[in-house]
Amino acid sequence: MAEHHRPPKNRGFYLKMKLLPKHTRPPPEKSCFFRYYKWLLWLSLSLYFFSSCFISNNNPPSNSDSSHKSQSTLLQSTNITALNPSGVLNDLKIFVYDLPPKYNSDWLSNKRCSNHLFASEVAIHRALLTSEVRTFDPYDADFFFVPVYVSCNFSTVNGFPAIGHARSLISSAIQLISSQYPFWNRTHGSDHVFVASHDFGACFHTLEDVAIADGIPEFLKRSIILQTFGVEYKHPCQDVDNVVIPPYVSPQSLRNTLEKEPVNRRRDIWVFFRGKMELHPKNVSGRYYSKQVRTEIWRKFNSDRRFYLQRQRYEGYQSEIARSVFCLCPLGWAPWSPRLVESVALGCVPVIISDGIRLPFPRAVGWEEISVRVAEKDVGKLGRILEEVAATNLSQIQRKLGEGRRRRALLFNDEVEEGDATWQVLEALSQKLHKSYKRVKHQWSVDT
Structure with a gap:
């Protein structure tokens, strides 16, 4: 296997200046006045170079210089630390x-x-x-x-x-x-x-x-x-x-949805869920789907006009998420759901109904600031719980939900981008x- 060589570190450069020429033979004897004049000239030049350096380091650069410098710094930061800040x-x-x-x-x-x-x-x-x-x-x-x-x-x-x-x-x-x-x-x-x-x-x-x-x-x-x-x-x-x-969740599908339903549009659905909701949760294998949580949601809120609940599949359901204030994210067979990502990405407050779930990248997303957690046993109280949220801190949750860094942390891109899911x-x-x-x-x- 070929040996892996790393490029040598840049050692920089320096400029060696000779202010006075060297003489190959002793100079002729100078007068006293000439000697003092030489030292006075030396002192003046030194003061001149020192003051020029001092002024240039303390005065702000012109607009054009500043713009050039900031662009150069930005390019360097982009090239070197785009994927690895700090x-x-x-x-x-x-x-x-x-x-x-x-x-x-x-x-x-x-x-x-x-x-x-x-x-x-x-x-x-x-x-x-x-x-x-x-x-x-x-x-x-x-x-x-x-x-x-x-x-x-x-x-x-x-x-x-x-x-x-x-x-x-x-x-x-x-x-x-x-x-x-x-x-x-x-x-x-x-x-x-x-x-x-x-x-x-x-x-x-x-x-x-x-x-x-x-x-x-x-x-x-x-x-x-x-x-x-x-x-x-x-x-x-x-x-x-x-x-x-x-x-x-496909980033392209989300972009397509946002082009038709921008997140800052009026949200005319208060509580939304579309997905499997069994009328009789115990399936042929004898197991209860979603620990009966989805069945309870359907039974309790199907006739509640505040809840938009649909059991049929629909390819364009992301547009419904983009129109909703609260999006229910109950467990299925497993605790997690793609609705967690879709809700955050489309600006709908995720209502997480899955006891003990461990959510992805909590430090980057800050789930406690942008979601509502409801215990499985309290699913029958959903209406009252969400009414209380709407009356207290909904606007604060929505504002934090709109921060792009949270959305970015949940999406996988074809190439790694700083802060995205692969990052x-x-x-x-x-x-x-x-x-x-x-x-x-x-x-x-x-x-x-």
């Missing part, structure tokens, strides 16, 4: 494995693979390929990204992702990289990163009881998992080093450098 990412380096297409790109023949709610596995991979943190030298890497798309196998029966093949597909990828590279074996995969963007993350099943019974595969328990599933209590499906990420992932990984073999080895060599 060194937040700690010079993070990630090596992306180039796996055979059967693990990733072959699945893209179905366009849904890169656009459905589980597509963060595709989006993160794409963004890393052109990211400034990517390194082509694996010996220079802090982390190793393993791009396996496990949510792109859509069932022909119901059209939903079928992830029964996920464990065997990831296991096969690990066998491949561990046989061709030394990096998995030296840490047992602790510095390797995977995406598990479906219902119960690294447990790889859509039903919680089955997911818990299966648990996390042994071969992934040392790795870092980027997963949409997260709760604030102990749960077998998050018993691994993990980063909670948002579900995928938040990188920031989270930069807090886990204790798992970087390169850093630990370097620290060990320094200490010894």
Whole structure:
């Protein structure tokens, strides 16, 4: 493998000036007046240069100079720290494995693979390929990204992702990289990163009881998992080093919606929800969907004119979100929902009804400032709770909800942008450098 060379540091430059020429022979004897005149001239020149320097450093530059300087500084900041302001990412380096297409790109023949709610596995991979943190030298890497798309196998029966093949597909990828590279074996995969963007993350099943019974595969328990599933209590499906990420919502679809329904328009829907609401929540498997929360919402508020509730699918439902004041985000089979992202992005206050949910990137988004949390047991009191919010701090919530940085933190772009969802992932990984073999080895060599 070719040795990785880093460019030498810029040492700057200096200018050596000779104010007086050297003489090859002794000068003739000067008069007393000439000697004093020489020193007076020397002193005058010194004072002149000193005062010029002092004045130029203290007087503000002209408008044209100032404009030129600020543009130069901005360009430098953009080029050097666009992805890493103030060194937040700690010079993070990630090596992306180039796996055979059967693990990733072959699945893209179905366009849904890169656009459905589980597509963060595709989006993160794409963004890393052109990211400034990517390194082509694996010996220079802090982390190793393993791009396996496990949510792109859509069932022909119901059209939903079928992830029964996920464990065997990831296991096969690990066998491949561990046989061709030394990096998995030296840490047992602790510095390797995977995406598990479906219902119960690294447990790889859509039903919680089955997911818990299966648990996390042994071969992934040392790795870092980027997963949409997260709760604030102990749960077998998050018993691994993990980063909670948002579900995928297409930025382009949101832009299209905002072109037709700008967020500053009048919102004529007070409370909105469109989605699966079972009249009889216990399905054929004997399980209760949404812990009966959605059924209770339908039963209690279907006839309430303040609530716009729809059980049918509608492709243009984002336009309804953009027209709404409050958007209900109840749990489904899993605690999380793409409505969390869509509501924030379209300026609708998310009403989160999912006990103990752990939300993505809390420091960047500030969920407590832009959302309303309602306990599952209090879902029957929704009308009264939201009336109280509307009468007290709704305008403050909406103002903070309109801050672009919060929206940006939940969206995955084709290329990493400062503050976006992939950038938040990188920031989270930069807090886990204790798992970087390169850093630990370097620290060990320094200490010894």
